[in-house]
Structure formats: C-alpha cells, structure tokens
Amino acid sequence: MPFFEAVKLAFATIRVQKLKSFFTALGVCIGVMFLIAVVSIVDGMGRYMENDLIGKLIAINSFELRHRPNINIGDVDRATWLEYNRRPRILESDVQPVVDALPSGTLWSIYSEAGVQVESEYSRPRRGNVTAVDGDYFEIKRFGVTDGRLFTPGELTQGSNVVVLGPDLVKRLFPTVDALGRQVKIGGKMYTVVGIGESLGSAFGMSFDNYVYAPFRSPIHRLLNREAHAIDALVVQTPTADAITDGQERVRAVMRARHQLRPSQKDNFSLQTADTALDFWNKIKGYLVLAGIALPAFGLVVGAIVIMNIMLVAVAERTHEIGIRKALGAKRRDILIQFMIEATTLSTFGAALGIAAGAGLALLIRSTTPMPTFVAPWSIVVGVLIGAGVGVISGVYPASRASLLDPVAALRQE
Amino acid sequence: MSNATEEVPLSTTAERQVVVGAAGKVPSKDWVIVTREITREYDMGGEVVRALRGVNLAVRRNEYVAIMGPSGSGKSTLMNLIGCLDTPNAGEYWLNGQMVSTMRDDDLARVRNKEIGFVFQTFNLLPRATALHNVELPLVYAGVSSAERKQRANDALASVGLGNRVHHRPNELSGGQRQRVAIARALVNRPSILLADEPTGNLDSSTSEEIMKVFAQLAESGQTVIMVTHEPDIAAHARRVVVLRDGLIASDDRREKFAAKMGN
Numbered sequence: 001m002p003f004f005e006a007v008k009l010a011f012a013t014i015r016v017q018k019l020k021s022f023f024t025a026l027g028v029c030i031g032v033m034f035l036i037a038v039v040s041i042v043d044g045m046g047r048y049m050e051n052d053l054i055g056k057l058i059a060i061n062s063f064e065l066r067h068r069p070n071i072n073i074g075d076v077d078r079a080t081w082l083e084y085n086r087r088p089r090i091l092e093s094d095v096q097p098v099v100d101a102l103p104s105g106t107l108w109s110i111y112s113e114a115g116v117q118v119e120s121e122y123s124r125p126r127r128g129n130v131t132a133v134d135g136d137y138f139e140i141k142r143f144g145v146t147d148g149r150l151f152t153p154g155e156l157t158q159g160s161n162v163v164v165l166g167p168d169l170v171k172r173l174f175p176t177v178d179a180l181g182r183q184v185k186i187g188g189k190m191y192t193v194v195g196i197g198e199s200l201g202s203a204f205g206m207s208f209d210n211y212v213y214a215p216f217r218s219p220i221h222r223l224l225n226r227e228a229h230a231i232d233a234l235v236v237q238t239p240t241a242d243a244i245t246d247g248q249e250r251v252r253a254v255m256r257a258r259h260q261l262r263p264s265q266k267d268n269f270s271l272q273t274a275d276t277a278l279d280f281w282n283k284i285k286g287y288l289v290l291a292g293i294a295l296p297a298f299g300l301v302v303g304a305i306v307i308m309n310i311m312l313v314a315v316a317e318r319t320h321e322i323g324i325r326k327a328l329g330a331k332r333r334d335i336l337i338q339f340m341i342e343a344t345t346l347s348t349f350g351a352a353l354g355i356a357a358g359a360g361l362a363l364l365i366r367s368t369t370p371m372p373t374f375v376a377p378w379s380i381v382v383g384v385l386i387g388a389g390v391g392v393i394s395g396v397y398p399a400s401r402a403s404l405l406d407p408v409a410a411l412r413q414e
Numbered sequence: 415m416s417n418a419t420e421e422v423p424l425s426t427t428a429e430r431q432v433v434v435g436a437a438g439k440v441p442s443k444d445w446v447i448v449t450r451e452i453t454r455e456y457d458m459g460g461e462v463v464r465a466l467r468g469v470n471l472a473v474r475r476n477e478y479v480a481i482m483g484p485s486g487s488g489k490s491t492l493m494n495l496i497g498c499l500d501t502p503n504a505g506e507y508w509l510n511g512q513m514v515s516t517m518r519d520d521d522l523a524r525v526r527n528k529e530i531g532f533v534f535q536t537f538n539l540l541p542r543a544t545a546l547h548n549v550e551l552p553l554v555y556a557g558v559s560s561a562e563r564k565q566r567a568n569d570a571l572a573s574v575g576l577g578n579r580v581h582h583r584p585n586e587l588s589g590g591q592r593q594r595v596a597i598a599r600a601l602v603n604r605p606s607i608l609l610a611d612e613p614t615g616n617l618d619s620s621t622s623e624e625i626m627k628v629f630a631q632l633a634e635s636g637q638t639v640i641m642v643t644h645e646p647d648i649a650a651h652a653r654r655v656v657v658l659r660d661g662l663i664a665s666d667d668r669r670e671k672f673a674a675k676m677g678n
Contacts, residue, residue: 002554002557005554012542016542320538321540323538324538324539324540325551325555326499326523326526327497327499327526327532327538328526328527328532328551328552328555328599329523329524329526329527329528329552329555329556329603330523330555331519331520331523331524331555332519332520332523333520334523334555407499407500408494408499408500411499411534411538
C-alpha cells in the first residue's frame with residue numbers, strides 16, 4: 001500500500017473515532033506540551049539572562065575588578081567561600097595606580113552599593129538600592145535621566161549631597177509632588193534630588209527602578225562599606241571587545257604587585273566579565289534543560305504505552321478487516337505499514353496538539369507572570385519528531401501482530 | 415496404476431491425465447487449477463483432524479464449477495486452499511501454471527491479489543468504506559494509480575448494475591446489492607478465477623436467483639467461476655458439480671448427470 005494511502009486511511013480512522021483518538025493521543029499531547037513549555041521557559045530565561053540581565057549588571061566591553069565575584073549562580077563550595085572572605089578589599093588607594101596603567105580611550109568608574117533606608121517628607125521611609133559612583137559610571141552604563149540632570153564633574157569631585165532617583169522610588173517617596181529640587185534623608189544627612197533616572201526595567205517581578213545614585217565622595221559611601229576606604233568594584237570599559245583581555249592583564253599586573261603576590265600564588269581578586277557571569281548561567285541551564293526533558297519524558301513513555309494498548313485493541317477489533325484485506329492481496333508489509341502509520345499519525349496528531357498547547361502555555365506564562373518565555377522553532381520540530389518517534393515505537397508491536405495474522409482465522413472472526 | 419485411475423472420480427480422461435501420475439509436471443495453459451493429492455490436516459488440541467485426504471481436481475479455463483458437500487466434508491478447507499488463503503500439508507496445487515502449494519505468505523498474497531476474486535457468504539465488505547472504495551481495495555494492493563483505480567472500480571460497479579450506488583456504504587445497501595459490490599470487487603483486478611463461498615447463503619431466494627444470473631452471465635462471458643455451496647439447487651446452476659465427502663471427492667459430474675442423480 002502506498003504511504004499516502006495509509007496516511008489517508010489513518011486520518012479516516014481518526015475522524016471516525018474522534019473522542020477515542022483524542023484520549024489515545026492525550027499522553028503524548030501532555031508530554032509534548034510540557035516539553036515545549038519548559039523548553040520555552042528555559043530558553044526565554046536564557047535569552048533574558050544573556051541579553052538583558054547580565055547586560056544590565058555588566059556593561060558591554062567591560063569588566064569589573066572586585067575582591068570576589070558578585071554574581072554567583074550555582075554551587076560555591078565552603079572552601080572557596082572562605083577564601084573569598086579572606087581576600088583583601090579593593091581600596092580607594094588602588095584606583096589611581098590601576099587607572100594609570102590603562103591605555104588612553106579606556107573608561108573607568110568605581111562604585112559601592114547597598115540597600116539603605118531613604119526618607120522624604122511626603123511618605124513613610126522606603127528602601128532604596130543606593131549606589132555611590134565616581135568616574136565615567138553613567139557613560140559606561142549608558143545611563144540617562146528623564147528629568148533633571150546627572151552629576152556635574154564638580155559635584156563628583158567635591159562629593160556634593162546630590163542624588164539621582166529611580167522612577168519607582170520617586171513614585172513612592174513623592175507620590176503627590178514633583179521630586180526635582182526636593183530633599184531626601186539618607187543616613188541622617190539631607191541630599192537634593194537633581195535628576196530622575198530612566199527605567200531599568202524588571203526581572204522575575206523584581207523592579208530595578210528603586211535606585212539612588214550619589215557621588216562616591218559624598219558622605220553616603222560610609223553607609224555602603226563597613227571597611228573604611230573600601231570600594232565594591234572598579235569598572236573598566238575598553239573601546240573594543242578585543243581590548244578587554246589586554247585591559248584585564250594590565251589591571252591584573254598592577255593588583256598582583258599591590259597585593260604582593262608571588263608568581264606561584266593565585267589572584268586574590270576577581271576580574272568579572274559578562275562571560276564569566278554567563279558561565280554560571282550556562283551551568284544551571286544544563287540542569288534545567290535536563291529536568292525539562294526528563295519530566296515530560298515520563299509523560300511520553302506513558303503516552304506510548306497508551307497508544308500501544310489502544311493499537312492492540314484496534315488490531316483485535318479489526319481482525320476481520322485485516323482478514324478481508326489479506327484475502328484481497330494485502331501483504332504483511334501492507335498491514336504492518338497501515339497500523340504503524342495509524343499509530344504514528346495518532347501520536348503525531350497528539351504531538352501537534354501538545355505543541356499548540358505548549359506554545360499557548362508559554363504565552364500564558366509570559367503574559368501572566370514575570371517569567372520570560374520564548375518558543376524556539378527547533379523545539380517545535382523536536383516535538384513533531386518526538387510524536388512521530390513515539391508512534392513508530394508504540395506501533396511496531398501491534399502492527400507486527402496484525403501483519404502476522406493468519407488470513408483464514410482472521411476472516412472467521414467477527 | 416489403472417486401478418488407481420478408476421478410483422479417482424474425475425469427469426474426463428483429459429482431467430485424469432493432467433492430475434494422476436503427473437506429479438511435478440507443469441500443467442498446460444488450458445488448466446487454471448490442478449490439485450494433485452492435496453491433504454490438509456489440523457491439530458485440534460492434540461487430535462489430528464484430516465480435513466482433506468488427497469484431493470485431485472482439475473479445472474479448465476472458462477469452467478463454471480460448483481463444489482458441494484455436507485458440513486465437515488472439507489469443502490471450506492478446499493476453498494481456502496484454492497483461494498491461496500492456506501497451503502496444503504502435502505500434494506501439489508498449480509494455479510494458472512504456478513506451483514502455489516509451496517509459496518510463502520507474501521507470494522500467496524500477490525497471487526490472491528492477481529489471480530483470485532473472492533465472493534463471500536457474509537459479503538466481507540469494509541463497513542466504513544463506500545462501495546467505490548471497497549471495490550478499489552484490490553487495486554490499492556496491486557499498486558494501481560488513484561485515477562485508474564477510480565475508473566476501473568466505477569466500471570466494475572456499473573457492470574454489476576450499481577453505477578448509481580458508488581458512494582453508498584454497505585449499511586445503505588440491500589443484501590443483493592452488497593453481494594453485487596463484492597462481485598464487482600472480485601472482478602475489478604481481472605482475476606483468473608472467481609471464487610465464491612456460499613454466495614447466496616445470506617440472501618432470500620429471489621435475490622439468490624438474481625446473483626446466480628450474474629454468475630451465469632460471467633461464466634458465459636468466459637470467466638472461470640468456482641462456487642462452494644451446500645445447496646443442490648444453487649449448485650445446479652454450475653456446468654460441473656464436484657461433491658466432497660469426508661475429505662475426498664465423492665463424485666465429479668456434468669450438470670446434466672448431477673441433475674439426473676438429484677432427480678432420483
């Protein structure tokens with residue numbers, strides 16, 4: 001029997017038994033649905049991590065000198081953690097020698113950050129993410145204001161009591177009045193709001209817009225670091241991606257000298273790039289994908305067993321039909337192909353439903369939760385192939401039983 | 415040798431010659447069916463049932479033969495063997511010059527498709543398929559193209575007077591019409607033999623006569639017809655009547671002689 005005939009026949013059988021076919025294919029449908037949904041969540045999160053989150057935390061073509069990495073996704077064992085804690089902090093006095101070693105055209109900045117209580121006359125106190133900055137911070141981060149202005153070089157060098165607030169914090173602290181020019185109290189000292197910054201968006205329901213920027217030399221930095229003269233990070237941005245390695249080597253040489261490390265000793269500071277942060281993500285992505293595939297796989301196994309069972313019933317129910325077909329000249333292969341294609345069509349049909357449902361679920365998750373999702377075209381192809389594969393596997397045994405029926409006995413059965 | 419010849423009730427000397435003592439010899443083209451000493455035994459739970467105990471039969475092209483016998487005489491077994499649905503335990507079966515008795519399943523399927531048109535007592539139509547699709551089925555397995563299939567199936571249905579019923583399903587047709595669909599299906603691949611198993615068994619007497627007329631016309635036009643029946647008046651439509659008893663041919667007569675015997 002030609003392939004096309006068999007597919008037509010399979011569709012006719014499915015059409016006649018719509019409800020039964022639907023329930024038969026349900027297992028595969030659900031398996032594929034979760035596969036598509038999980039893969040789109042992992043994929044969406046990956047895209048988000050790579051394009052947005054890491055990009056926001058670490059600017060393009062830049063690296064951060066820190067005493068230990070601040071983005072730790074995945075396992076950090078106790079020994080490593082203890083070693084991190086023994087490391088000396090990066091100090092304000094380290095900045096000038098490092099900056100002197102950088103080639104011209106390189107931007108740099110220092111910052112320290114922490115969650116601190118912020119007060120205004122117009123609301124109860126709110127918690128803000130306070131960052132004290134110096135150098136080319138706003139240029140490196142490509143940060144701008146929607147209202148007011150950024151700090152002047154004079155304010156930065158003098159350490160004036162001025163702040164730029166994030167839009168969410170502005171709404172909370174000044175719900176009824178214009179914030180520009182008004183005062184906020186941080187750590188018992190008054191600061192003037194000179195600018196309202198642009199939105200940095202949100203991730204997983206967490207807003208990035210509760211920020212407070214202030215000049216590093218203002219009194220604010222004493223709230224951020226318990227150790228005097230310590231800074232959280234020195235950010236270096238090279239003009240091109242190729243120059244990052246050279247920049248890192250220069251910084252490494254200076255810091256190793258300042259920390260008096262012998263050649264045999266490892267660095268006791270970290271140079272963190274977007275790639276090093278992504279490494280952690282890529283590590284956990286592997287586990288997520290594994291879980292995302294292992295769980296639906298159980299559904300698919302159950303789906304395959306259901307289809308095999310239903311096909312065995314179909315063979316028993318249609319023994320007489322098989323007898324007729326054999327009497328009219330159907331070879332073993334014809335019967336085998338007929339039932340294999342029926343199982344495969346059924347299963348692929350279930351997978352198609354599952355793909356639609358999975359994509360729908362992914363869209364629903366995207367629109368109702370902060371979880372970013374992305375339905376990758378390859379996952380659709382894989383879904384169809386899995387459907388077909390499950391059909392072939394679950395069809396083999398029933399189909400071979402059908403094909404081996406004795407025509408005389410089959411015809412006799414009603 | 416001559417003694418054995420006497421014991422085999424074959425209609426003519428020519429038939430005797432092509433069957434008896436000719437083991438292994440390919441029959442000439444005139445003979446569409448030749449069986450030489452075919453036996454078929456079944457193992458029914460430890461007990462061996464000998465359904466056929468050495469049947470010698472020779473049928474010429476264009477013959478119209480009825481195979482009769484009481485139930486248990488082996489006529490269904492013989493019909494299954496002739497129809498290539500089953501193979502004998504021993505003996506030779508030549509169909510249209512091919513040794514069928516030693517063929518394997520897929521070769522038998524090919525022979526059934528090409529050489530044999532079945533008409534069954536219970537019609538054996540696919541219930542969910544239209545008359546047209548039922549008639550198309552043998553052509554599907556013969557690998558005929560879709561357009562040609564439709565054409566030939568339509569022609570076959572028209573030739574049995576069902577040109578206006580092609581899109582009806584079996585449950586929308588009367589018993590006689592269903593059997594006509596089955597006949598159309600049997601003939602659509604232009605088989606060497608039309609093999610009918612109690613073709614009127616599920617039909618009333620007037621419809622039976624109608625179907626017998628179709629068979630007579632087919633035989634008239636040169637189609638070889640073999641019909642298994644247990645009803646003497648149906649068997650009397652054939653030109654030759656073979657009677658089986660206890661797995662052996664008891665008699666093999668021209669219609670006239672058979673009618674005369676029945677008359678007695």
